Amino acid sequence: MKSKNTITIAAPATVANLVCGFDILGMALNEPADIMKITVSDKPGLKITHTDDYGLSTVPEKNVAGVSLLAMMEELPAGTGFELEICKNIMPGSGLGSSAASAAGAVAAANLLLEKPFSESDLVRFAMNGEKLASGVKHADNIAPCISGGITLIRSIHPLDIISLPAPPLYVTVVHPQIEVKTSDARQILRKEVPLKNAIRQWGNIAGLVAGFMQSDYDLIGRSLEDVIIEPVRSILIPGFDDVKKRCKEAGALGGGISGSGPSIFMLNKEEKTALEVRSIMEDIYNTLGIETRIYVTTMNQKGVKIIND
Numbered sequence: 001m002k003s004k005n006t007i008t009i010a011a012p013a014t015v016a017n018l019v020c021g022f023d024i025l026g027m028a029l030n031e032p033a034d035i036m037k038i039t040v041s042d043k044p045g046l047k048i049t050h051t052d053d054y055g056l057s058t059v060p061e062k063n064v065a066g067v068s069l070l071a072m073m074e075e076l077p078a079g080t081g082f083e084l085e086i087c088k089n090i091m092p093g094s095g096l097g098s099s100a101a102s103a104a105g106a107v108a109a110a111n112l113l114l115e116k117p118f119s120e121s122d123l124v125r126f127a128m129n130g131e132k133l134a135s136g137v138k139h140a141d142n143i144a145p146c147i148s149g150g151i152t153l154i155r156s157i158h159p160l161d162i163i164s165l166p167a168p169p170l171y172v173t174v175v176h177p178q179i180e181v182k183t184s185d186a187r188q189i190l191r192k193e194v195p196l197k198n199a200i201r202q203w204g205n206i207a208g209l210v211a212g213f214m215q216s217d218y219d220l221i222g223r224s225l226e227d228v229i230i231e232p233v234r235s236i237l238i239p240g241f242d243d244v245k246k247r248c249k250e251a252g253a254l255g256g257g258i259s260g261s262g263p264s265i266f267m268l269n270k271e272e273k274t275a276l277e278v279r280s281i282m283e284d285i286y287n288t289l290g291i292e293t294r295i296y297v298t299t300m301n302q303k304g305v306k307i308i309n310d
């Protein structure tokens, strides 16, 4: 029997793609995180409220957490209902996995409350409905690390095949210039075909990055953080991008690039000291450009969605 009917969870921000792994690699961060309170009730249906001020729809069918929970509810006994209160700290359109945190957080919270009737793979399956609503396409590179923490490789979504990768300690500096890039637009502008020579270079980088994480080889990680397919197209939407990358690498960052579909830019660092220097460089560049930012200096989140109050 269920022992409680409410819990509160934190759903972490995530960096999808990790530069070369478009739609197949992602990493969870310790900051920022959305906070969600879920209550199960015997009244059927789903009620959503937002305590943030982003003006997101509270109609379940138009809300990424809503469509994900509705997909889960189809596989629960008829008559199970939920009330969900969402406080978003991950700004929508930031490139930090905001929609994934809502979608994954909602279904992971419901699963924890119901004492885990579903596997992590089921949760990813439900939450991809949220990504479909947000960006028009199902992808799991934010959802999987949000749920399970760490770095995940999505080998396939049909069928789901998700691998958690080990990685050495990393400090992550993320700058979010306060402009909005919609994932759906950032996907629309991509070329549908890739020249073979670019594909070969990208495969080398993805394999190198995975090997670098597994072997704790920081130099290999740095060399492999190169994207010859997506970044040249999307970076045009982000003021200051080339300068941030160049100057942060000169200051000792391993490398980095666009976080998810942008506009946030992330840099991986071996040392905290470098992560803080990278922060100053980012501040300097965007101050000069007159663009406001939010900057996070954080580390990899190893837990994924976690209960913060039950």
Ligand code: HSE
Pocket (backbone or CB within 6 Å): 016, 017, 022, 023, 024, 135, 139, 141, 142, 183, 186, 187, 260, 261
């Ligand atoms: N892989 C996705 C993209 C992540 O880059 O479009 C954004 O949600």
